[in-house]
Amino acid sequence: xxxxxxxxxxxxxxxxxxxxxxxxxxxxxxxxAWGQLEASAAAIAKYADYLVGRDxxxxxxxWNVMLRATHFSGAAINGAVSAxxxxxWDIKGKFHGVPVYELLGGQVRNxxxxxxxxxxxxxxxxxxxxxxxxxxxxxxxxxxxxxxNEDESIPYFKTHASKVEQAIENVRLVREAVGPxxxxxxxxxxxxTPPEAIALARGIERYTPLFYEDPIRPDSFDAMxxxxxxxxIPIATGERFISLHQFQNLLSKRGAEYLRPDVCMCGGxxxxxxxxALAEANDTMIVPHNPLSPVSTAACLQIAACIPNFAIQEYPxxxxxxxxxxxxxGDEMVLGLSQHEAGFIAIPSAPGIGxxxxxxxxxxxxxxxxxxQMRAHVDGSFVDQ
Numbered sequence: 001x002x003x004x005x006x007x008x009x010x011x012x013x014x015x016x017x018x019x020x021x022x023x024x025x026x027x028x029x030x031x032x033a034w035g036q037l038e039a040s041a042a043a044i045a046k047y048a049d050y051l052v053g054r055d056x057x058x059x060x061x062x063w064n065v066m067l068r069a070t071h072f073s074g075a076a077i078n079g080a081v082s083a084x085x086x087x088x089w090d091i092k093g094k095f096h097g098v099p100v101y102e103l104l105g106g107q108v109r110n111x112x113x114x115x116x117x118x119x120x121x122x123x124x125x126x127x128x129x130x131x132x133x134x135x136x137x138x139x140x141x142x143x144x145x146x147x148x149n150e151d152e153s154i155p156y157f158k159t160h161a162s163k164v165e166q167a168i169e170n171v172r173l174v175r176e177a178v179g180p181x182x183x184x185x186x187x188x189x190x191x192x193t194p195p196e197a198i199a200l201a202r203g204i205e206r207y208t209p210l211f212y213e214d215p216i217r218p219d220s221f222d223a224m225x226x227x228x229x230x231x232x233i234p235i236a237t238g239e240r241f242i243s244l245h246q247f248q249n250l251l252s253k254r255g256a257e258y259l260r261p262d263v264c265m266c267g268g269x270x271x272x273x274x275x276x277a278l279a280e281a282n283d284t285m286i287v288p289h290n291p292l293s294p295v296s297t298a299a300c301l302q303i304a305a306c307i308p309n310f311a312i313q314e315y316p317x318x319x320x321x322x323x324x325x326x327x328x329x330g331d332e333m334v335l336g337l338s339q340h341e342a343g344f345i346a347i348p349s350a351p352g353i354g355x356x357x358x359x360x361x362x363x364x365x366x367x368x369x370x371x372x373q374m375r376a377h378v379d380g381s382f383v384d385q
Contacts, residue, residue, distance in 0.1 A: 001025070001095065003056050006048035006084065008041035009357075010367040011333060014293045016357070017044045017083035021056060025094045028357055029086030030295040032264030033079030035370055043080030051084070057095070059088045063270045078242040078265060085268025086299045086353065093352035100353055101305035104273055111344040112304040114315035115140035115185050121149060123170045127177045129319060134178050139343035140210065140312055141178070142185030143291075146170040146200075152385060157378040164196060168203035175207040183210040185236070185287075185312075190217045191384045194227050201231035210312070211236040211258045211287070217384070218250075225253030236260050238275075239289035242267070247275050251282045258311060262289040263299045272300075276307040285311035292316070293330030294337045298348050298355040305347040315340060333361040 005020040008031075015037040017029045033040040047066055054062070066081045067073060093100045101107055116133045118141040120126040126144070133141055146167040150156075158166075175184060186209045192200065197215035204212075213236040216223060228235050234257035241247055242265060250256055261275040276286050286309055288300040297315070304310045316329045328337070336355035338346045348354020358364070374382040 001055060001057065003051050003054055006044065006051050008044040008080075008083075009362050010037060010041055011362050012330065012365040013368050013370070014295075014330060015040050015044075015079070015083065016293075016295060017080070017087045018357070019051070019056065019084065019087040019091060021091060025091050027056070027087035027090035027094070027352065028295055028355070029083035029088075029090065029268065030264045030292055030299070031079035031083040032262045032289075032292060032296065033075045034292070035372075036076045036079075038369065039076035040079040040083070043077045044083060047080060047084055056088050056091045059085065059092065059270060062088065063267065067267065073242060075240075075242060075265065078267060082262075082264045082266065082268040082271070085270050086263065086295070089269045089299075089302075090352035097351050099305075099347070099349050099351060100269065100302040101347065104269075104302070104306045107305050107347070108308055109305060109310070109347070111346050112301055112310065112313045113140065113343060114138070114313045114340055114345050115142035115183070116315055116317040117143040117319065118174075119143060119149065119319045121151070123148065123173055126170070127173055130174050130177050130182075133317070134182050137340065137342050139181065140183040140185060141174075142213075142314060143187050144174065144184055145187050145189055146174075146204070147188065147191055149385070152373070152375040155376045155378045156383045156385075160196065160199075164199045164203060167200055171204045171207050171209070180208070184208075185210050185213060187213045188215045189384065190214045192216055194223050197227050198230050201227075201233055205232050209233055213237065213260070214239070221249045221253040221255055224250065224255035228255050234258055236287055238262075239265070241265075244271060244274050244278065247278055251278070251284065256284070258285050258287045260287050260289045263303060264292055264296050265289075269299055269302060272303050273307070276303060276309060280307070280309045285309050287311050288313055290314040290316060291329075294328060294334035294355055295330075295353070295357075297328070298334075298337060298353040301345070301347050302353055313345070315345065333358050333365050
């Protein structure tokens with residue numbers, strides 16, 4: 001079996017890699033470099049020069065060549081490698097007629113717990129959406145930002161006290177709306193300084209969040225470790241990491257209890273399985289990052305199926321009024337995933353990663369590029385949001 005074609009596909013808000021072989025097997029993968037998808041697509045096309053004409057099955061060999069041959073990496077390049085790696089595993093699973101998890105040691109579980117995206121511009125919207133999602137059967141809610149996702153066109157300013165106290169109150173209101181039957185995954189989106197992160201964590205501890213995600217920018221492992229040492233709720237981070245060594249450095253600083261590898265960013269299924277093993281050796285749990293299409297979800301679920309330290313899966317459910325029909329993002333362009341049921345989703349059991357692109361998806365869903373922009377601060381600088 002030989003690879004005959006490697007092509008990037010920019011569809012809607014997503015970037016896919018499609019790999020074709022001379023025996024008719026086609027594999028699909030996805031890049032997680034969502035802010036720089038055009039660059040990631042160019043890297044996928046570049047790797048075609050190496051891959052075309054080669055056997056797709058020695059995946060570890062190809063993975064090392066792509067990451068080590070030119071000595072440089074980064075989000076766009078690693079997103080491309082991730083997309084290709086997922087597509088190669090998809091091909092290998094289809095070649096052997098088994099789901100990918102069978103090639104990675106077999107099943108630990110046959111379904112994965114998921115958390116839905118909780119989004120809204122106001123606390124009133126968040127509370128109502130939390131109630132709706134609980135009624136829909138979810139027993140965990142994430143992407144829950146108590147700082148609120150405000151209009152980015154309005155310059156930002158809040159005092160330390162108002163920022164922290166309002167966020168604590170917002171967590172209280174959502175917790176009271178859903179009760180202890182629903183876990184809350186608090187997501188800060190890297191918007192706080194270490195002192196702010198410590199103050200907020202101490203304030204929301206009484207509401208028992210499952211984890212406290214990205215309270216600060218994760219670039220400094222020392223700073224993340226300093227925050228973790230001074231709070232009593234577990235930190236989750238890692239969605240921006242592009243290498244195994246970043247996760248190792250974070251663990252050496254005791255900076256997180258939940259690692260969040262992005263299978264479409266950190267190096268694909270090959271890398272995510274390695275991160276999971278590293279986490280297992282450090283008694284740390286895995287929460288795969290997944291704000292992307294069902295291709296990403298399916299790849300994540302192959303990992304969830306075969307590792308013992310899987311905790312919960314991010315499930316990018318849409319919000320009515322914000323994400324069109326409120327269904328899973330990209331569900332019209334990717335086929336094969338089952339619906340969630342009572343807070344869990346079945347692991348795809350079809351050969352490969354278990355999903356396929358809908359017919360003519362690239363024509364039916366034109367690409368929507370993401371602009372480069374940041375929210376302004378009232379002093380003329382800018383803030384993360």
